[in-house]
Amino acid sequence: MKTFNFDFMRWRLAASMGSGVALLVSVVTLAFAGLNFGLDFTGGTLVEVGYPKTVVANDVRVQLENAGFNNAVVQNFGTDTDLLIRVPSRPEIDQATLGDQIQALLREAEPEMEVRRSEFVGPAVGAELRETAGLAMLVALGAVMLYIMFRFTGKFSIGAVTALIHDVIITLGMFAIFRWTFDLAVLAAVLAVIGYSLNDTIVVSDRIRENFRKMRRGGAMEIINRSLNQTLGRTVVTSFTTLLVLLALLIFGGELIRGFAIALIIGVFVGTYSSIYVASNMLMVLGIRREDLVVPERERLPDDVP
Numbered sequence: 098m099k100t101f102n103f104d105f106m107r108w109r110l111a112a113s114m115g116s117g118v119a120l121l122v123s124v125v126t127l128a129f130a131g132l133n134f135g136l137d138f139t140g141g142t143l144v145e146v147g148y149p150k151t152v153v154a155n156d157v158r159v160q161l162e163n164a165g166f167n168n169a170v171v172q173n174f175g176t177d178t179d180l181l182i183r184v185p186s187r188p189e190i191d192q193a194t195l196g197d198q199i200q201a202l203l204r205e206a207e208p209e210m211e212v213r214r215s216e217f218v219g220p221a222v223g224a225e226l227r228e229t230a231g232l233a234m235l236v237a238l239g240a241v242m243l244y245i246m247f248r249f250t251g252k253f254s255i256g257a258v259t260a261l262i263h264d265v266i267i268t269l270g271m272f273a274i275f276r277w278t279f280d281l282a283v284l285a286a287v288l289a290v291i292g293y294s295l296n297d298t299i300v301v302s303d304r305i306r307e308n309f310r311k312m313r314r315g316g317a318m319e320i321i322n323r324s325l326n327q328t329l330g331r332t333v334v335t336s337f338t339t340l341l342v343l344l345a346l347l348i349f350g351g352e353l354i355r356g357f358a359i360a361l362i363i364g365v366f367v368g369t370y371s372s373i374y375v376a377s378n379m380l381m382v383l384g385i386r387r388e389d390l391v392v393p394e395r396e397r398l399p400d401d402v403p
Contacts, residue, residue: 105325105373106318109381112374116263123270132273135280136218138227141185142195145214148207151177157203164202170278174352179213181352230284234265237291249302256379257298260371264294268363272356282357290364293339297332297372304328305380317385321377336369 136143157180158171166184174181184195196215203210238261245254268290272279304324312320340362347358 102326103329104322105377106322106381109374109378112370113378116371116375119267119270120263123266123273126270126273127266130273130276132269132279133276134227135278135283136183136185136216137281138230138279139185140218141183142199143214143216143218144182144184144196144199144212145174146180146182146200146203147211147213148178148180149209152180152207154180157182160202160206161199166199166202172352226281233284233288234291237288238262238265241291241295245299245302248299249306252380252383252385253302253306253376255383256376257295257302259379260298260368260376261291261294263371263375264290264364264367267367268360271363272360277359278356280356282354283360286357286360286364289361290368293361293364294368294371297335297368298376300331301325301328301372301377305377305385309385317381321380325373325377332369332372336365339365 154171154173158169161169161171161182161184168185170183172181173179182199184199196217200210200212200215238258241261242254242258245257265287268287269279271277272283277283301324304327305321308320308324308327312323315323343358343362343365346354347362350358
């Protein structure tokens, strides 16, 4: 595979500033606006219906609001004749019969309307899922840090975990900024982003470690640049083929996995970037040296033959 000769580390300060701004915007948005949690986390009722002819989602939303079902989310689901209706939990509404109430209301306007699916998630279950989701991400990040620390050195583990935290916060920040629904499928995608970013970071870190031990000349910046160029071809091919699959899911996969595909697409871009300008850049910040990666020689025993 062709070896490139880009001076990645030349732009590391500009990249650090860009990452800092992106992280700041993401953290502020998450802190003040928060995520737009789906029914999996908030509790509520989801109803999927099919009409015999094209239906306008806004007309159905107005119909529900006039009947007292406020804050309902109505959107086309796959085709112009299918709708997905989400109504969050409210104390004054009997959630156990809410699905039946919505179906009866819609049938008054269109008797031939067909109910495809009706689900109810209690608020207690949603709150528990939120706590479990946060714990899952923290455990994943902690396990990654331990793995990298045992496989490489402390400086590599700090760089890798910094990159993973960077990727997760920016991915969550994008969902908070654009108010995309955050549900269990998106949570699964965020955990997959951690795995994808880790894989890319390990490949780059392996090559950096190998070059530090093999190259007798050159400083840390030159060795890291050489390593990044050597792995660039593999990174581009892997990211491109992954994006082809994710774009197919986004376009043809339907509404249920749209958020999953969007989160992974963001994760692929951010993860590829972070393996170069976050994990590798942290090695420069921490002052990585050849001495940090020297394999210790085995102490000679008295009976060893010289």
